[in-house]
Amino acid sequence: MEAKKAAAELAVERSVQDGMIVGLGTGSTAYWAIQKLGELVRQGLRIQTVATSVASEELARSLGIPQLVTADITEIDVTIDGADEVDPQWNLMKGGGGALLREKIVACASRKLVIVVDEGKLVQQLGAFPLPVEIVKFGWELTLRKLRAMGCEPALRLAADGQPVVTDNGNYLLHCRFGAIAQPAELQAALQGTPGVVESGLFIGLAREVIVGYTGGKAVSLVRA
Numbered sequence: 001m002e003a004k005k006a007a008a009e010l011a012v013e014r015s016v017q018d019g020m021i022v023g024l025g026t027g028s029t030a031y032w033a034i035q036k037l038g039e040l041v042r043q044g045l046r047i048q049t050v051a052t053s054v055a056s057e058e059l060a061r062s063l064g065i066p067q068l069v070t071a072d073i074t075e076i077d078v079t080i081d082g083a084d085e086v087d088p089q090w091n092l093m094k095g096g097g098g099a100l101l102r103e104k105i106v107a108c109a110s111r112k113l114v115i116v117v118d119e120g121k122l123v124q125q126l127g128a129f130p131l132p133v134e135i136v137k138f139g140w141e142l143t144l145r146k147l148r149a150m151g152c153e154p155a156l157r158l159a160a161d162g163q164p165v166v167t168d169n170g171n172y173l174l175h176c177r178f179g180a181i182a183q184p185a186e187l188q189a190a191l192q193g194t195p196g197v198v199e200s201g202l203f204i205g206l207a208r209e210v211i212v213g214y215t216g217g218k219a220v221s222l223v224r225a
């Protein structure tokens with residue numbers, strides 16, 4: 001917890017200034033960034049925000065952080081979000097929290113995407129974590145078979161009650177075990193070309209800064225390989 005908190009707080013300190021529009025990520029690391037923003041707002045920081053999930057939206061509301069609707073935004077100054085895996089080129093695997101679609105929309109509308117992770121998320125190659133892929137409900141079994149034919153073992157994400165998880169956007173999620181992903185950009189392009197796929201958790205070339213937190217509470221901004 002202290003590693004995630006340290007990374008998130010350093011990201012807020014380094015990236016957020018008065019007057020900015022800030023994208024709020026999703027997950028247990030982004031949680032700490034939202035908490036820090038709430039503290040700064042109470043102290044007088046003036047920001048407006050856009051959340052990447054209903055959970056982050058509700059957290060921000062509970063902390064009194066002003067929020068915008070997307071119709072009122074042309075560009076977001078900075079977004080602070082977590083990741084499940086980060087490779088040396090800063091390609092990301094995201095979506096463990098199920099929010100990948102809104103996260104990618106917000107990331108792509110941001111001048112700067114700052115990724116906050118603990119050291120366990122740094123990998124040489126993406127793929128140990130199963131790739132989350134958001135798919136539409138209609139024909140989901142057909143989409144699953146198409147993805148299986150692309151070389152992975154897909155499984156529908158289920159909730160504790162055994163029912164399929166439904167995302168904030170009303171879709172299903174597949175967990176796709178591709179193993180080590182040697183060419184993430186090519187895989188992303190292939191997934192995008194598959195009918196039924198809404199979006200994947202591969203974030204290629206989007207991160208502008210990666211901040212890593214360590215046990216003991218130290219955090220550093222990474223230099224890209």
Ligand SMILES: O=C(CO)[C@H](O)[C@H](O)COP(=O)(O)O
Nearest residue numbers: 027028029082095096097099
């Ligand atoms: O992509 C995400 C949610 O969709 C999260 O940012 C990712 O799963 C990392 O989560 P955490 O910070 O809890 O480890």
